[in-house]
Structure formats: structure tokens, C-alpha cells
Amino acid sequence: MIQEIRQWIDHYSKATGVSSFIIDGAGSVVYHALKSCSPFCEAVQDGFAHLCDCANVHLYGSYQAERFGGRYIYFCPMGLTHWVAPINRGEEFKGAFVGGPVMMIEPEAFLLDEIIEQQIPDQKARRRLRAHMDQIPVIKPDVVTSLSELLYLLAGYAAADDKRHLPDPMDSPIPASDPQTYLGGARHKNYPIDKENELISHVAVGDKAGSLRVLNEILGYVFFTGQNDFEDIKYRSLELVVLLSRAAMEGGAEQEEIFGLNNQYLNQVSRLHNIEELSVWLSRILTRFTDCVFNFKNVKNKDIIYKAIEFTNNNYMERLTLEDAASYVHLSPAYFSRLFKEETGYNFTTYLNTVRIEKSKNLLVNEAIPLADVSSLVGFEDQSYFTRVFKKMTGTTPGKFRETRGQIK
Secondary structure, rough: HHHHHHHHHHHHHHOOOOEEEEEEEEOEEEEEEEOOOOOOHHHHHHHHHHHHHHHHHHHHHHHHHOOOOOOEEEOOOOOEEEEEEEEEOOOOEEEEEEEEEOOOOOOOOOOOHHHHHHHOOOOOHHHHHHHHHHHOOOHHHHHHHHHHHHHHHHHHHHOOOOOOOOOOOOOOOHHOOHHHHHHHHHHOOOOHHHHHHHHHHHHHHHOOHHHHHHHHHHHHHHHHHHHHHHHHHHOOOOOOOHHHHHHHHHHHOHHHHHHHHHHHHHHHHHHHHHHHHHHHHHHHHHHHHHHHHHOOOEEEEEEEEHHHHHHHHHHOOOOOOOHHHHHHHHOHHHHHHHHHHHHHHOOOHHHHHHHHHHHHHHHHHHOOOHHHHHHHHHOOHHHHHHHHHHHHHHHHHHHHHOOOOOOOO
């Protein structure tokens, strides 16, 4: 059925005019519709691959899609927009359809260039990337949402038949996750509580290999002492899931994300029928939690910041608050405020006011718009406050700016 799935994604790209591709369960691209990777992405991978780990970017998007109803729109660390729809077999993630890249934020949007400049200080390199970026289509957010919905429907059809699925490196237990290796050493030992502490320490720093090794030692004990009572083994395994989730949160993973994943896993455990399935299931959980701690940190932060920038640029004229932006990116106001400052160097309110002032300049040069109306059109409720902020940021008043038609000396 792989050839059939490829044809579907080809039809999607032909019909919509946007790039799309298929990733496997590890996030690697296995098929590009119609053409290869975009010139911009190729340039990034050739010279700046350390800035944008594409496999983890798309894996992050796929994981988020599982959280948010089977589809997700996200930004890569370079500011490009993608959307993803996972292809699942039962509850197992087998791969995904991915659309993009496109741009929802105009290339000249305030802060976008500054963030890229922080990542790529060399001016010549930025100019080369800019030339490629100018070839990327700019699509309005509502159109991207519709494209995402179509891809979601296509992925649902692809997953409707269990025979239609992509190869997944997790289809069989990887060598490091074979608990039988540790059964002999578990025979005469009490429950290895010290191994739990060691497991927590590995997960908390995103050490996937070390985590798997210790998890296998604990599983060796659990499987051996279960005395072939599979229900008891599943119960003990659920306790390990709780342990893993606590370790992930101690490592800095987002609490709501981990709790959401836990709910998924609780629903899945009843469908496990033997130790081999349970071993693979626990390995998947461990991988997901360590990814949440380490592999996705930079990807997630950039996605959050670009989403906040997009949200602000689309809603600056409304009564917009820090709490509104934090809610949009599913974070607490305090955490979002700190993250925005760390990633951009700006307080959110300062950024919002800067956007509003930049937009007001376009209105001020249009004398058909009364001066008294300009402040409300860009989201300021108080005209005197607008005047103070405008003068602080530009060095002149809105009235003088209009008189000189923006020729500030």
C-alpha cells in the first residue's frame, strides 16, 4: 500500500499547489510529493543543520497533533510553517503526512529577522538564505488551517486499513529493550529501588540510551516476579509509566503535555496482550518522554515564539493581553512571559506596543484617517498613552510624524 499512499500525497500537492511529504515513525522523510526539499531547507541543511533538526521538528509536530485532535500547525526554528497529520495503526504512531513549508508571517514581520539574525550572525549567509526564503509562498492562516484539515482527512483514510501503514523502526523491540537479558540477574534480588532513582536521573537529562538500559533491568525484575500473571505485570508497568512521567517533568517537560500523554497510555494498556507488546509499548513511552525533555526543547520554544508573533500580528488591533497570548500557546502567563523574554530579548508588552506603533505609521501617512482614530485602530484604548508610546519609540509625536509624512530627522 506504500505506493498508493505516495499517490495520495502527490494528488494533495497537485490540487493545493503546496509542498508535502511523508515521514516515518522516527521523523525521517521517506517520500517527497512531486519534488524534493525546498531550496531554502536544503540550504539550511547544507550549512546550518545544527539550527534545525528537521526529523525532530516534524516528530514534535506529530506528537503535538496527537495531543490536539490529530492535526497540528507548527513553526520550525527558521520560522517556516508546516502542518502535520499522523498516520496511526490502532494507537501506534507509524508516520505522518506533512504539508509545507510556507510562511504565515510576512518575511518583513518585526522580530522574525532578528531571531534569525541571532541564529546566523554572518550577513552573507543570511542574504543567501533570504534569497531562498523569498521563493517560499506566503499563505494566510485561514487557508493553512483548511490545508491542514484536508491533510487530516487524507491521513485518516490512510490509517483506516491496518494494512496501510508506513515502516516503523519501533515495529519490533530494539536490541537494547530486550528484558530477557536481565532475567538471570533478577532472580535473587529484591525490587531494585535504586534503579528507579537511576532511571529518573537518565530521563531527566534526556539520556535515551541510558534510560532504556535501566528500564530493561527493572522490567527484568517485573517480568520475572510476575509469575506469568500478565495483568499483574501490566499493573506494575503502569507504575513505571507514572515514574517515567515524574522523571520527565523533573527534567523540564511541560506538565500538561505529560499528563495528556499519560491519559493516552492508560487507554492503550488494555489492548496489550503479551510481554513483547508491552516491552515495545514501554520503549515508546520512554522515547516520547525523553524527547519531551531534551530533543524538542529548542523546537518547542521556537514554535511557541513564532505562534505568539503570528497571533500578535493578527490581533494587535484588539484588546490584547499577555494572558491572551499565553492562552493561545497553551502556557501559563508567567512561564510564557519568561520564555518570550529569554527567546526574543523583549517583554511581550514591549513587542505588542512596537507592532502597534509600526502599524500606526502606515495609517498616519493617510490623511483621510482622523488622527484621533489612529490610536484605536491599532489597539490603544487611550490616545494620550498612544502618543507617549509613539514618541518614546520614534522620538516624535504622531502629529509631527503626519506633518512630515514619516520623514523623521
